[in-house]
Amino acid sequence: MNVVVIGGTGHIGTFLVPRLVEMGASVTVVSRQQREPYVQHGAWKRVKHVNLDREKLEGAGEFAERIRALEPDVVIDLICFTPESNRHLVDALQGQVQQFLHCGTIWVHGPSVEVPTTEAAARRPFGDYGVNKAAIEKSLLKAARQTGFPAAIIHPGHIVGPGWTPLNPAGHFNEKVFETLARGETLALPNFGLETVHHVHADDVAQNFINAMLNWSTAVGESFHTVSAGALTLRGFAEQMALWFGQEAKLEFLPWEAFKATISEQEAQTTWDHIAHSPNCSIAKAQRLINYQPRYSSLEAVQESVRWMINNEIVSV
Numbered sequence: 001m002n003v004v005v006i007g008g009t010g011h012i013g014t015f016l017v018p019r020l021v022e023m024g025a026s027v028t029v030v031s032r033q034q035r036e037p038y039v040q041h042g043a044w045k046r047v048k049h050v051n052l053d054r055e056k057l058e059g060a061g062e063f064a065e066r067i068r069a070l071e072p073d074v075v076i077d078l079i080c081f082t083p084e085s086n087r088h089l090v091d092a093l094q095g096q097v098q099q100f101l102h103c104g105t106i107w108v109h110g111p112s113v114e115v116p117t118t119e120a121a122a123r124r125p126f127g128d129y130g131v132n133k134a135a136i137e138k139s140l141l142k143a144a145r146q147t148g149f150p151a152a153i154i155h156p157g158h159i160v161g162p163g164w165t166p167l168n169p170a171g172h173f174n175e176k177v178f179e180t181l182a183r184g185e186t187l188a189l190p191n192f193g194l195e196t197v198h199h200v201h202a203d204d205v206a207q208n209f210i211n212a213m214l215n216w217s218t219a220v221g222e223s224f225h226t227v228s229a230g231a232l233t234l235r236g237f238a239e240q241m242a243l244w245f246g247q248e249a250k251l252e253f254l255p256w257e258a259f260k261a262t263i264s265e266q267e268a269q270t271t272w273d274h275i276a277h278s279p280n281c282s283i284a285k286a287q288r289l290i291n292y293q294p295r296y297s298s299l300e301a302v303q304e305s306v307r308w309m310i311n312n313e314i315v316s317v
């Protein structure tokens with residue numbers, strides 16, 4: 001089986017591509033070849049690399065044809081962000097592939113109503129990213145159900161793994177938050193610290209793409225949340241990370257405007273984006289239909305990532 005992974009050397013591809021090779025697929029990775037996978041694996045020696053710049057080729061109207069010319073049985077699109085970009089690919093691959101897997105996001109949901117949020121919840125996305133991803137999801141489900149285009153959608157939560165910085169308990173990416181907790185110093189959190197974040201280990205995301213391939217008949221025409229078994233409150237996340245460092249968390253709860261003044265503008269924007277979504281998604285559908293069994297809890301995934309940062313002297317404890 002020839003599997004083409006578009007954007008396969010990043011967070012997800014690092015774990016997905018070796019898994020595909022292990023299951024016996026011939027794998028072609030499409031990227032600009034500017035970056036290396038985060039974790040080395042001998043399976044990469046068996047992978048064919050094709051250097052294509054999606055943005056440039058889409059501008060010239062050639063990207064979708066170039067993917068079709070690779071004669072894939074399965075296309076896994078990890079880097080599609082607009083409905084137009086998705087439409088070109090679907091038009092070119094109609095009747096040509098056995099399966100088409102799109103990487104979405106749980107931010108296709110806006111503010112939660114009933115939690116954990118299921119895939120059946122009405123979409124209320126906000127922000128260009130979530131709005132575009134929700135539009136792509138809608139059009140792929142329609143293509144699958146109306147025209148038989150064999151699409152399925154995997155919606156990851158916040159992706160964590162060794163090699164990059166995880167979303168921290170203050171809802172942004174400054175590594176110093178982990179150092180603050182490790183030293184037992186006071187950490188400020190917004191509001192009551194009860195807004196939520198929902199992580200997933202990159203290898204669990206990889207697992208669910210494979211699950212969607214192995215369970216074709218229940219996957220096609222469906223979308224699947226791909227997150228850890230449970231979201232974390234910022235407060236609980238901070239407390240458990242402090243415990244992991246052998247400390248008792250010292251937390252200060254500040255109203256949004258006061259909290260915002262304690263961090264940089266960019267960090268505040270990141271925190272706002274995350275807590276305005278406060279995702280808390282159900283994995284019951286993926287468990288039931290495609291046998292998704294995440295190996296990592298949110299905390300285990302973050303702790304693996306923080307251990308990597310400590311070993312690489314990015315976080316000092």
Ligand SMILES: NC(=O)c1ccc[n+]([C@@H]2O[C@H](COP(=O)([O-])OP(=O)(O)OC[C@H]3O[C@@H](n4cnc5c(N)ncnc54)[C@H](OP(=O)(O)O)[C@@H]3O)[C@@H](O)[C@H]2O)c1
Nearest residue numbers: 007008009010011012031032033034035053054078105159
């Ligand atoms: N990160 C998260 O927490 C998160 C959460 C939910 C959903 N998602 C979804 O996950 C997907 C991203 O997956 P990821 O995090 O594994 O990606 P990533 O780490 O950002 O990796 C991106 C990959 O795409 C390649 N690439 C980037 N621009 C390209 C271009 N113009 N043409 C060809 N290749 C290009 C990169 O390699 P080169 O640079 O070498 O080209 C790399 O292989 C997105 O669909 C996103 O919406 C992410």
